Amino acid sequence: MRRMTSFNVVSLTLGFAFLYIPMLILIIYSFNESKLVTVWAGFSIKWYGELLQNEAFLDAAWVTVKVGFFSSTIATVLGTMAAFVLVRSGRFFGRTLFSGMIYAPLVMPEVITGLSLLLLFISLSVDRGVFTIVLAHATFSMCYVSVVVSSRMATFDQSLEEAAYDLGCTGWDAFKSVTLPIIAPAVISGWLLAFTLSLDDLVIASFTAGPSSTTLPIKIFSSVRLGVSPEINALSTIIIGLVTVGVIVASITSKRALVRRQQETV
Amino acid sequence: MRRLLIAIPYIWLLLLFLVPFGIVLKISLSDYALSIPPYTPQLDLSTGWQGFAEFWSQLDMENYWFLTDDDLYWKAYLSSLQIAALSTFFTLLVGFPIAYGMANAPEHWRPTLMLLIILPFWTSFLIRVYAWIGILSNEGFLNQFLLAIGLISAPIKILNTDIAVYIGITYTYLPFMVLPIYATLEKLDGSLLEAAEDLGCTRLQAFWAVTVPLSKPGVIAGCFLVFIPALGEFVIPSLLGGSDTLMIGKVLWEEFFSNRDWPVASAVAIILLLILVIPIILFQRNEQKQREAGN
Known part of the structure; x- marks a missing residue:
């Protein structure tokens, strides 16, 4: 017996207002003429223009996208392998340690992960830059990927793979034509998760970045420390817009895929 | 191979x-x-x-003795624990009614409501914290609003206090609380509530006797998912908190970047981990119990 009471309506309205009003204010005031962020002085898109001419932000954005792309790709490959190991490999020497190392980074405070990786890079005297941020991001996001992929693999009908072997597939063929298409949605969402985690990360990137490899969050953080600025509002609006479009497109495509699969099985 | x-x-x-x-x-x-x-x-x-x-x-062990000697550090640990615990409580207070409302909403609304809860989670964490600076500052929107409705006569200082940190943590970690609670409430068998009401419970009594105990695994999971990351939080106390807001993540950061005292920063990190081990083990036990109950 589920009833939508007025209490439910009120709590949902207030809850979503709490979640969305801060972002709405940010978006509205990014179109504010005035430099004072809290006083409305008329509509303008000049801050977007200034943002697009700000070399430092554009460079940082490019570094961030590069880091995100490479780290999430590495993380997806490693994380999918790790998911196979967790779900399929049964017992092997050091399994407990392995699964511990997969789950620990999920709960590890970022300051500790960042500190430990920085100390590693220093003791190996690796020059810090894009490369070290990619390594750091790939390491923590592979754990998220492996959790996403292994939960899909746990519900996977293994007889399909066995059928492929019986029909003469080699291991790689069976993986390519049977396993991969089945786990593909999980692998893709793993990649997306890894990509967003990387774009979003401030703390670990701050520890592992070099002087020439400022990412967008590092740049935003250092300018936000000085206070609110309309340029950052404009940048935030762009990011929020991109994420919203991305999430809506992803949810519609996955819904369509689900409907298609249901029709096929019927 | x-x-x-x-x-x-x-x-x-x-x-x-x-x-x-x-x-x-x-x-x-x-x-x-x-x-x-x-x-x-x-x-x-x-x-x-x-x-x-x-x-x-x-x-x-010298650095560890140093940490126990200087009261800055143990105060920072205690205050991190306090801030994390209180924020978790506030998140529960805000999150439970939302999850409850979602579970009671008509079925065809639920995917959209889920999407609305998850969407902020995909949006940059830093931006969501930043949004509150403009709201909570002395000239900010909250003060403007409170002045306009005449509730206060002079701006109150919220930004750069612990209260701002509580608000920031509650806001950014809310999805982590709502989702596990919603997951348990959604599975809740409605006929149990009917039975309770047939046996003479009022709706409120049925809520306390049936819904609350059955949502416990989700509540516990949500609390840990907020408490554990909040304990080592750095961004929120450094952007919204004041100079007197002591959180261990911030102390570690400053020890490393400003004081360049790597040995002490490392010792701070090790102790933080030792503190975190306890809630993490409890969390895993809770998850395992749930999985066993599910089978």
Whole structure:
């Protein structure tokens, strides 16, 4: 017996207002003429223009996208392998340690992960830059990927793979034509998760970045420390817009895929 | 083939997760020094076993004693625990009614409501924290609003206080609380509530006697998912908190970047981990119990 009471309506309205009003204010005031962020002085898109001419932000954005792309790709490959190991490999020497190392980074405070990786890079005297941020991001996001992929693999009908072997597939063929298409949605969402985690990360990137490899969050953080600025509002609006479009497109495509699969099985 | 499959992620994690960890532990036992890198002793393997023995003999617990001596550190640990615990409580207070409302909403609304809860989670964390600076500052929107409705006569200071940190944590971690609670409430068998009401319970009594106990696993999971990351939080206290807001993540950051005292920063990290081990183990037990109950 589920009833939508007025209490439910009120709590949902207030809850979503709490979640969305801060972002709405940010978006509205990014179109504010005035430099004072809290006083409305008329509509303008000049801050977007200034943002697009700000070399430092554009460079940082490019570094961030590069880091995100490479780290999430590495993380997806490693994380999918790790998911196979967790779900399929049964017992092997050091399994407990392995699964511990997969789950620990999920709960590890970022300051500790960042500190430990920085100390590693220093003791190996690796020059810090894009490369070290990619390594750091790939390491923590592979754990998220492996959790996403292994939960899909746990519900996977293994007889399909066995059928492929019986029909003469080699291991790689069976993986390519049977396993991969089945786990593909999980692998893709793993990649997306890894990509967003990387774009979003401030703390670990701050520890592992070099002087020439400022990412967008590092740049935003250092300018936000000085206070609110309309340029950052404009940048935030762009990011929020991109994420919203991305999430809506992803949810519609996955819904369509689900409907298609249901029709096929019927 | 199988060996290779195991070896690649295994070696990666050993090198980039476990070894760095050992290095933190090692440096936490070293001493601060005015050198590059700024700690001593340095392990010099060229002198062979003797070099190692000498290195080993110079490691000590001094930094840990220092942490217990200087009350800045234990105050920071205590205040992190307090801020994390209180924020978790506030998140529960805000999150439970939302999850409850979602579970009671008509079925065709629920995917959209889910999407609306998850969407902020995909949006940059930093931006969501930043949004509150403009709201909570002295000239900010909250003060403007409160002045306009005449509730206050002069702006109140919220930004750069602990209250701002509570608001920030509650806001950014809300999805982590709502989703697990919603998951348990959605599975809740409605006929149990009907039975309770048939047996003479009022709706409120039925809520306390049926809904609350059955949502416990979700509530516990949500609390841990908020509490654990909140404890080591750095961004929120440094952007919304004041200079007197003590949180251990911030202390660690400053110890490392401003004071350049790597050994003490490492010791701070090790103790933080030891504190975190307890809630993490409790969390895993809760998850395991739930999985067993599910089977």
